[in-house]
Amino acid sequence: MDQTMSEYTNETIKTIFERTSVRSFLPEPLSEEDRKLITDAALRAPTGGKMSKFSIIDVRDPARKKRIAEICDHQAFIADAPGVYVYLGDFSRWYRMIYKHVGTLNVDINYPREDEILFSIVDAALAAENMALAAEGIGLGSCFIADIVIKHDEVKELLKLPKYVMPVMLGIFGKPKARPSKPSSRIGVPVVYEDYYRELPDDELADMIMPLIPRTKDGELAMTPDDYITRYYIRRLGSWLSFARTESVKAYFKDWLESPYGE
Numbered sequence: 001m002d003q004t005m006s007e008y009t010n011e012t013i014k015t016i017f018e019r020t021s022v023r024s025f026l027p028e029p030l031s032e033e034d035r036k037l038i039t040d041a042a043l044r045a046p047t048g049g050k051m052s053k054f055s056i057i058d059v060r061d062p063a064r065k066k067r068i069a070e071i072c073d074h075q076a077f078i079a080d081a082p083g084v085y086v087y088l089g090d091f092s093r094w095y096r097m098i099y100k101h102v103g104t105l106n107v108d109i110n111y112p113r114e115d116e117i118l119f120s121i122v123d124a125a126l127a128a129e130n131m132a133l134a135a136e137g138i139g140l141g142s143c144f145i146a147d148i149v150i151k152h153d154e155v156k157e158l159l160k161l162p163k164y165v166m167p168v169m170l171g172i173f174g175k176p177k178a179r180p181s182k183p184s185s186r187i188g189v190p191v192v193y194e195d196y197y198r199e200l201p202d203d204e205l206a207d208m209i210m211p212l213i214p215r216t217k218d219g220e221l222a223m224t225p226d227d228y229i230t231r232y233y234i235r236r237l238g239s240w241l242s243f244a245r246t247e248s249v250k251a252y253f254k255d256w257l258e259s260p261y262g263e
């Protein structure tokens with residue numbers, strides 16, 4: 001199947017296949033109508049138990065946007081984006097209700113647990129993607145940014161996050177000034193398996209990064225796979241930023257799991 005599916009006529013499918021991340025926006029503010037539409041779309045995402053275990057902070061204050069751009073590894077385009085939204089996994093509303101109501105009925109209450117962290121993150125991510133697709137459908141562009149999970153203490157204070165609320169990612173939105181000319185590549189091995197997981201043999205795994213390696217004008221690989229994956233590792237998974245994100249996420253998990261509400 002053609003990855004772009006540009007000839008496809010179904011509007012939903014077209015929106016999904018033609019979406020690209022957008023990092024450069026026209027300086028027009030988002031209308032209140034558009035803001036409402038895309039955040040309403042977030043609320044329509046699937047959510048386990050109809051619990052909506054997420055919150056979204058619509059960051060409007062330019063100084064706050066600038067601080068967030070600095071926190072997110074100085075990605076300056078964040079401060080210039082007309083719409084800056086923080087997606088949060090959020091169990092605080094439910095814990096408060098449970099401790100208030102169930103706690104009065106002599107029922108044992110489970111302390112906050114790992115599964116709740118996982119599913120609040122899932123809810124936040126599904127809401128974020130619904131919002132991005134709704135935005136795309138009305139001609140807006142978007143890009144997600146993970147670095148908002150960094151700097152636990154500072155972000156908690158900046159966004160006034162209570163217990164059981166943690167950032168999952170940031171989304172920026174606006175009318176695209178520039179868009180990538182074509183959808184970006186993905187890894188070159190199957191990610192859908194029939195019936196059970198199949199670990200790829202080493203020689204097939206080698207195909208994984210081939211579509212990601214830049215090419216010369218003549219279509220030759222611009223570097224060897226060894227070089228590419230080493231540089232990729234150093235720039236991303238092995239970077240100081242990645243280690244800093246890890247420490248900060250650990251702190252969120254620790255807060256969540258070690259301090260049962262009400263104690």
Ligand SMILES: Cc1cc2nc3c(=O)[nH]c(=O)nc-3n(C[C@H](O)[C@H](O)[C@H](O)COP(=O)(O)O)c2cc1C
Nearest residue numbers: 019020021022023075143144145146147169183184
């Ligand atoms: C969790 C997550 C974190 C991301 N973080 C960043 C980021 O920090 N900076 C950025 O420019 N793009 C970021 N992106 C966007 C990805 O780079 C982008 O989705 C990827 O290159 C694929 O391109 P596409 O979205 O145009 O298909 C992030 C996307 C996700 C889902």
